[in-house]
Amino acid sequence: MRGFGPTVRGLAGSRAGAVLLPLLGIVVVVTVWWLSTSVLNLVHPVVLPPPQDVYAAFELRAERLLEHTLVTTTSTVVGFALSTVAGVLIGLALASSQLVERMFSPLLVALNAVPKIALAPLLVVTLGWGQKPILTMVFLLCFFPIVLSTATGLTSTPADLAELVRSLDASRWQAFRKVRLPAALPQIFVGLKVAMPLATIGAVIGEFQAAEEQGLGFMIVQTSGMGDTAAAWAAIVLIAAMSIVLYFSLVLIERLFLPWVRETTSAR
Incomplete structure (x- = not known):
């Protein structure tokens, strides 16, 4: 032993x-x-069917479920990409100017505090049915962690590296490109990994409200309304599997582009 x-x-x-x-x-x-x-x-099996019933429901609707999975995955990835671009740019603006940070940080916190499910009907009224409200929901759910991690990473440059940059008389752009951004990347990826599951949640919530008969969220609502909870749980299992694949794909990207992080910060 x-x-x-x-x-x-x-x-x-x-x-x-x-x-x-x-x-x-x-x-x-x-x-x-x-x-x-x-x-x-x-x-009770109405609440949670046995796994064999869920598997049977998946076999019966495999092609349709996979089509809906592709739609939900596309919405998740596109919305996550948009929020990544916007979140990094906003985080960069907050880190670059104390004035900007003090002006807009409270507004960002307030926006993040609003329950996004409450905005879903308003998004449908404003943007109509289809991908626009779904992508907006994904964006609203997952951009804040990216903003926060980017701003935190860019303002937390190790003191010894900052001193080295000053001693070499590097320009602001050189300091950003060679020191501040590489030092911030591990923190930025933390925000991305927090945001990725939120992007999946946002896509499903958006599909609950605004999907045009597409997506796993729509299928959950449809099958639950028909009393077919086994099919609804099959869709839920696919959402979980999709989220796992997307999350660990992001982890793999981090390990490929930032190999030094694991070697210098992890003892496992």
Whole structure:
């Protein structure tokens, strides 16, 4: 038993563990789900159908579900990209000027505090049905963490690096390009990773209200209204799977473009 702990830690830090441990987590969750619904009957099947019923509903509507998944994924990625561009630019403006930061930070906080679900009907009235209100909902949900992380990263340059730049008499642009931006990138990616699941939530909320018979959010509303909760849960499972893929795609991008971060800040 003494060697069990190091073996587990070694598995957690290995490439095989990066694949096997998430799969093991999924198996545990599905097993608990099956026991709760099929064996112990702790949850009514109308509320949470057994996993085998959800799988049967997926098989029955696989092609349609995958089409809706593609629509929701597209809305999520496009909205996330728009919020990334806008969020980084706004964060850059806040970090570059104390005057701008003091003028607009309270307004950004106030906008972020407004429940976005309350804005959904107004977006439909203003922008109509379709992609515009959905993308706007994605943008509103996920741009604030990107703004905050960008501004924080750009204003938190290590003191020794800032002193080195001053000693070399570098221009403001050189200091930004060579020191401030690279030093801020890990913090910016933190905001991006927080925002990515929020983008998925925004896309689904937007589809609840404004979808033109497309998207997983629309399918959840439609199938739930028909009493087909197994199909609704199949759509929910696909939303979760899509969110996982998008999030870890972003993690992979971070590791490819910022390899030094993991090597210098992580002991695992």
